[in-house]
Amino acid sequence: MTNKVPYKIYLNEDEMPTRWLNIKGFMKEKPDPLINPSTGKPCTADELKAVFCDELVAQELNATDKYIDIPQPILDFYKLYRPSPLVRAYGLEKALDTPAEIYYKFEGNNTSGSHKLNSAAAQIYYAKAQGLKSVTTETGAGQWGTALSMAGAFFDMPVKVYMVKVSYEQKPFRRNVMNVYGADVVASPSTTTEAGRRILAEHPDTVGSLGCAISEAVEVAASDPTHSTRYVLGSVLDQVLLHQSVIGLETKAALDKIGRKPDIIVGCAGGGSNLGGLIAPFMAEKLEGKANPEIIAVEPASCPSLTRGTYRYDFCDTGKICPQAKMYTLGCDFIPSANHAGGLRYHGMSPILSKLYHDKMMTAKSYVQSDVFEAAVKFARIEGTLPAPESSHAIKGAIDAALECKKKGEKKVIVFGLTGTGYFDMKAYDEYLSGRMTDYIPNDKEIGVE
Numbered sequence: 001m002t003n004k005v006p007y008k009i010y011l012n013e014d015e016m017p018t019r020w021l022n023i024k025g026f027m028k029e030k031p032d033p034l035i036n037p038s039t040g041k042p043c044t045a046d047e048l049k050a051v052f053c054d055e056l057v058a059q060e061l062n063a064t065d066k067y068i069d070i071p072q073p074i075l076d077f078y079k080l081y082r083p084s085p086l087v088r089a090y091g092l093e094k095a096l097d098t099p100a101e102i103y104y105k106f107e108g109n110n111t112s113g114s115h116k117l118n119s120a121a122a123q124i125y126y127a128k129a130q131g132l133k134s135v136t137t138e139t140g141a142g143q144w145g146t147a148l149s150m151a152g153a154f155f156d157m158p159v160k161v162y163m164v165k166v167s168y169e170q171k172p173f174r175r176n177v178m179n180v181y182g183a184d185v186v187a188s189p190s191t192t193t194e195a196g197r198r199i200l201a202e203h204p205d206t207v208g209s210l211g212c213a214i215s216e217a218v219e220v221a222a223s224d225p226t227h228s229t230r231y232v233l234g235s236v237l238d239q240v241l242l243h244q245s246v247i248g249l250e251t252k253a254a255l256d257k258i259g260r261k262p263d264i265i266v267g268c269a270g271g272g273s274n275l276g277g278l279i280a281p282f283m284a285e286k287l288e289g290k291a292n293p294e295i296i297a298v299e300p301a302s303c304p305s306l307t308r309g310t311y312r313y314d315f316c317d318t319g320k321i322c323p324q325a326k327m328y329t330l331g332c333d334f335i336p337s338a339n340h341a342g343g344l345r346y347h348g349m350s351p352i353l354s355k356l357y358h359d360k361m362m363t364a365k366s367y368v369q370s371d372v373f374e375a376a377v378k379f380a381r382i383e384g385t386l387p388a389p390e391s392s393h394a395i396k397g398a399i400d401a402a403l404e405c406k407k408k409g410e411k412k413v414i415v416f417g418l419t420g421t422g423y424f425d426m427k428a429y430d431e432y433l434s435g436r437m438t439d440y441i442p443n444d445k446e447i448g449v450e
């Protein structure tokens, strides 16, 4: 075991994973399938292929292979910004005076500013390989849309992005970046789709939500008369967790290098993709009975799908045109308050993570946004990196875990996912620093619990 752990543990390019890890391949009890609401039966590959790229449908339905090879062009794209560093948070450990070791996997080291590029590269590559002419998508905070725009530019694939209205208005520069990479960006809900017009008629003042934006993007793809447009999604789906497993595989390789095993793994959870990716190899070991790390999902108290939602079939989108997934949900009609962690404002949760949570393989907690920003500012001042509001949920979770270790005198190894940077979130930081930030916690009625 190496005693002197460097601040940053980098892998060489030839140590990067060449296969994604499919958590479902390790699960004895699989998550329940996606349901086609018009038949009431599990979605078939052909039904899904009307909306998603063929190879991505195959990955979505693959519940048996433990690993799936990463095609070379995707690996080449990954090398533009990967491997990403695993950082030892010496400064934070000292400031907290904790006996715990704290590490974070930093995924913000690329222009899109987040982990979303890992799946964007894969999804655009498969769309191009299939000969499609364009893709549509939704974006919340804007990171996914930016990532998809970057991958679209790289693989020469036109991209149309429906951006949740509150983010579109709060983060104009974010859409400018997407425009630089050639994407067409529309504020959602919009009048360009039937779903958008319906939502606007019911809620004229809505600030939008991921669920609304998904409905619009899916409608545009599904109604292309030439069938050469497909919809791509930045989270929730099993295929996205699969692509994001590079995060966890790199993290494990870096920890192996310094002879460490995580006792606690913390990640923020919106639709569940970064957390599902970060925990992939560790959850695989847990499912095989080889290790037993505590895994903690952190979500906003304003959109508490795991901690207060119910585990049931629900639509993945507000417009109710997508398949239904068995997941923890607040109800597809739930429109979360304008919390600044736009990427965590989703009513549901990845079906894989939902199943693992239901099976008590992981836990979850929620925080109000002012506590999250307090942790974010502390982290920025001590560790130097300006974190995204979404990622700051994981920072807060890791800080609390480290303080718990201090109380109990435990020298645990804590790993958390620092999914992105917060350069486009200065309005939120400004609100926090000037004392104008408010916290909203929905009541039971709002989340459909009477």
Ligand SMILES: Cc1ncc(COP(=O)(O)O)c(C=O)c1O
Pocket (backbone or CB within 6 Å): 113, 114, 115, 140, 141, 142, 143, 144, 234, 235, 236, 268, 269, 270, 271, 272, 273, 274, 275, 342, 343, 344, 388, 390, 391, 419, 420, 421
């Ligand atoms: C920086 C960042 N972190 C986390 C998330 C949450 O998404 P997921 O739960 O799919 O990782 C987002 C989503 O937009 C994001 O932009």
